Amino acid sequence: MIDVIITGDVLKTIAKAMVALVSEARFHFKEEGFHSRAVDPANVAMVIVEVPADGFEAYTVEAEEEEEVIGVDVNRVHDISKTIKSKELVEIKVEDSEMVVKFGSVQYSVQLIDPSAIRKEPKVPNLELPAKVVMDAGEFKKVIQAADKISDHVVFRSDDTGFYIEAKGDVDRIEFHMSEAELIEFNKAVARSMFSVEYLKEFVKVAGSGDLLTIYLGTNYPVRLVFDVCDGKAKVEYILAPRIEE
Amino acid sequence: MIDVIITGDVLKTIAKAMVALVSEARFHFKEEGFHSRAVDPANVAMVIVEVPADGFEAYTVEAEEEEEVIGVDVNRVHDISKTIKSKELVEIKVEDSEMVVKFGSVQYSVQLIDPSAIRKEPKVPNLELPAKVVMDAGEFKKVIQAADKISDHVVFRSDDTGFYIEAKGDVDRIEFHMSEAELIEFNKAVARSMFSVEYLKEFVKVAGSGDLLTIYLGTNYPVRLVFDVCDGKAKVEYILAPRIEE
Amino acid sequence: MIDVIITGDVLKTIAKAMVALVSEARFHFKEEGFHSRAVDPANVAMVIVEVPADGFEAYTVEAEEEEEVIGVDVNRVHDISKTIKSKELVEIKVEDSEMVVKFGSVQYSVQLIDPSAIRKEPKVPNLELPAKVVMDAGEFKKVIQAADKISDHVVFRSDDTGFYIEAKGDVDRIEFHMSEAELIEFNKAVARSMFSVEYLKEFVKVAGSGDLLTIYLGTNYPVRLVFDVCDGKAKVEYILAPRIEE
Numbered sequence: 097m098i099d100v101i102i103t104g105d106v107l108k109t110i111a112k113a114m115v116a117l118v119s120e121a122r123f124h125f126k127e128e129g130f131h132s133r134a135v136d137p138a139n140v141a142m143v144i145v146e147v148p149a150d151g152f153e154a155y156t157v158e159a160e161e162e163e164e165v166i167g168v169d170v171n172r173v174h175d176i177s178k179t180i181k182s183k184e185l186v187e188i189k190v191e192d193s194e195m196v197v198k199f200g201s202v203q204y205s206v207q208l209i210d211p212s213a214i215r216k217e218p219k220v221p222n223l224e225l226p227a228k229v230v231m232d233a234g235e236f237k238k239v240i241q242a243a244d245k246i247s248d249h250v251v252f253r254s255d256d257t258g259f260y261i262e263a264k265g266d267v268d269r270i271e272f273h274m275s276e277a278e279l280i281e282f283n284k285a286v287a288r289s290m291f292s293v294e295y296l297k298e299f300v301k302v303a304g305s306g307d308l309l310t311i312y313l314g315t316n317y318p319v320r321l322v323f324d325v326c327d328g329k330a331k332v333e334y335i336l337a338p339r340i341e342e
Numbered sequence: 343m344i345d346v347i348i349t350g351d352v353l354k355t356i357a358k359a360m361v362a363l364v365s366e367a368r369f370h371f372k373e374e375g376f377h378s379r380a381v382d383p384a385n386v387a388m389v390i391v392e393v394p395a396d397g398f399e400a401y402t403v404e405a406e407e408e409e410e411v412i413g414v415d416v417n418r419v420h421d422i423s424k425t426i427k428s429k430e431l432v433e434i435k436v437e438d439s440e441m442v443v444k445f446g447s448v449q450y451s452v453q454l455i456d457p458s459a460i461r462k463e464p465k466v467p468n469l470e471l472p473a474k475v476v477m478d479a480g481e482f483k484k485v486i487q488a489a490d491k492i493s494d495h496v497v498f499r500s501d502d503t504g505f506y507i508e509a510k511g512d513v514d515r516i517e518f519h520m521s522e523a524e525l526i527e528f529n530k531a532v533a534r535s536m537f538s539v540e541y542l543k544e545f546v547k548v549a550g551s552g553d554l555l556t557i558y559l560g561t562n563y564p565v566r567l568v569f570d571v572c573d574g575k576a577k578v579e580y581i582l583a584p585r586i587e588e
Numbered sequence: 589m590i591d592v593i594i595t596g597d598v599l600k601t602i603a604k605a606m607v608a609l610v611s612e613a614r615f616h617f618k619e620e621g622f623h624s625r626a627v628d629p630a631n632v633a634m635v636i637v638e639v640p641a642d643g644f645e646a647y648t649v650e651a652e653e654e655e656e657v658i659g660v661d662v663n664r665v666h667d668i669s670k671t672i673k674s675k676e677l678v679e680i681k682v683e684d685s686e687m688v689v690k691f692g693s694v695q696y697s698v699q700l701i702d703p704s705a706i707r708k709e710p711k712v713p714n715l716e717l718p719a720k721v722v723m724d725a726g727e728f729k730k731v732i733q734a735a736d737k738i739s740d741h742v743v744f745r746s747d748d749t750g751f752y753i754e755a756k757g758d759v760d761r762i763e764f765h766m767s768e769a770e771l772i773e774f775n776k777a778v779a780r781s782m783f784s785v786e787y788l789k790e791f792v793k794v795a796g797s798g799d800l801l802t803i804y805l806g807t808n809y810p811v812r813l814v815f816d817v818c819d820g821k822a823k824v825e826y827i828l829a830p831r832i833e834e
Binding site for chain 1: 481484485487488491513514515516517518519520524
């Protein structure tokens with residue numbers, strides 16, 4: 097039995113985060129909270145969404161086993177979430193083979209998908225990433241959107257002079273630089289990897305100005321981007337494989 | 343002789359209301375006020391717009407007969423009305439075969455159409471509709487727009503538990519429900535009819551949050567939707583034929 | 589050596605003004621300030637942009653000759669300027685064959701173009717234009733945008749009753765009229781010329797409500813439109829050839 101109440105912003109975030117990579121996903125409800133995890137069809141990126149029980153306004157989950165797992169059409173939930181305001185309260189109930197999403201005087205009933213028909217969740221890889229950068233997620237979003245206009249890949253790099261994002265077009269270049277003093281947290285480790293802007297521009301959609309982003313970076317190695325969103329009520333993590341520079 | 347002054351919002355409403363169904367219409371100016379009426383080419387819906395003389399800021403109509411009737415290209419008036427602000431004062435004058443629309447330092451001259459070349463206005467049918475529902479028009483608008491995403495028809499129904507709007511997609515459903523306590527007025531009568539969302543989504547364009555909507559509903563029978571808009575200065579009524587459920 | 593600081597609104601204005609007519613331009617930096625000038629490929633219109641040194645927040649130009657001249661891809665600068673806020677400070681530095689545009693933590697490097705590869709600037713014609721009209725640029729913009737919907741040319745005319753802008757569609761007409769009392773300045777001279785709306789609608793993009801526009805008008809003769817924008821920090825002048833009325 098699942099019967100929870102959530103604010104619109106958290107539901108919107110869950111939907112946006114998952115829809116960036118997949119169209120169907122398994123939603124897990126445990127006693128301690130909600131999580132979902134998926135890998136994109138090309139196996140280039142992974143998303144992990146977590147909302148602890150206290151990120152909900154009300155959270156009643158009675159699982160027969162350790163958790164309740166449902167299969168969800170993420171596109172549908174994304175469509176519905178667009179019609180909900182950020183501060184609106186939304187009740188989500190799972191009944192028979194339906195997820196009922198209720199807000200105001202409106203209630204949507206969305207058919208569930210058999211979880212076993214959805215691609216198996218990946219294991220979260222254990223990555224050793226030397227550099228740690230904490231910055232405003234809205235600032236990061238702006239840079240990625242600007243880079244998208246001139247190139248299809250960006251370089252993230254860090255050393256003791258700060259953290260850099262660089263993109264090179266055919267004739268133009270863009271460089272973003274923040275020193276340790278301008279960053280919220282920075283361990284000055286040396287790292288450098290290149291990534292696809294196609295993916296990054298989808299990821300930043302969950303981020304707003306004022307949200308915290310923690311970047312874990314290595315050299316020619318995947319990056320972990322951890323977004324703290326909705327005033328800390330939800331966490332969205334992306335792991336993205338590097339593109340190898342020629 | 344017609345020479346009236348109207349606020350931008352009222353002119354915009356008249357234009358939006360008519361353009362939902364027709365591209366040409368007869369505008370009637372009587373001593374007691376303005377009205378226009380039209381049926382869409384498919385004979386599925388009728389619109390009736392009324393602005394009493396005191397809904398105008400100034401109203402001078404000197405008719406040779408009981409009323410002055412002009413033929414108007416509704417699309418043109420709609421285009422012009424988009425460039426006018428809601429609170430702007432607009433003078434409308436009919437001179438020779440032109441309608442002159444004047445606001446600020448700008449004046450449009452729109453050629454009139456011979457009223458006899460425009461399809462004859464329908465008689466307003468006398469409908470016995472048991473259920474009466476009064477609610478916020480903005481709320482109704484939101485539900486119709488949501489329903490439009492999953493289906494091309496909706497069911498309106500009422501009984502002593504309240505008023506319902508329901509739409510069923512291939513796999514999903516949406517249900518809107520308001521009890522007597524949540525509605526502004528409700529007579530608890532039993533009724534149920536199905537309607538095309540194509541039409542309804544055009545109708546709701548005249549409505550804003552805070553406007554009053556009165557719904558008169560029967561069973562497998564046309565519905566009357568009466569929108570009180572522009573702070574009561576104008577009334578837009580739609581009559582829509584039902585679609586018969588299989 | 590060029591190293592200047594400018595507010596976002598001024599950079600946006602320079603970019604918008606030039607991009608209305610050309611995709612490449614020569615930017616001149618003299619001791620007393622910046623200017624650029626260009627003619628469109630059809631030789632119908634000329635643009636002149638001027639920002640005096642005190643329109644910059646900081647202005648360091650050390651020219652070997654009388655001035656520094658660089659060749660600029662105006663489309664690129666326009667794209668970049670869209671990502672900058674009006675009040676943001678922007679540093680522009682010319683280094684080697686690059687123009688570096690820096691704001692916040694972001695820096696764009698744009699390849700320069702050899703100025704000798706860009707079409708030679710025209711001489712500014714010496715025009716005797718009897719009528720002078722000063723009005724709000726935002727008001728002018730609204731009229732041009734309205735005229736654009738019904739015709740591809742407009743007539744500007746003036747006499748002792750005021751200044752007029754007129755457009756005639758197939759069936760409809762629009763007339764804008766301001767008397768001497770409604771205009772900021774007006775010398776009541778008689779003049780009348782017709783112009784292409786295609787050009788005018790591009791020109792008005794630099795203008796906002798509250799900006800000052802001075803119009804110098806003759807009879808079947810080019811018009812000069814001088815826009816004072818960005819709180820007087822920049823001046824954009826367009827000279828547009830007339831279309832001869834049949």
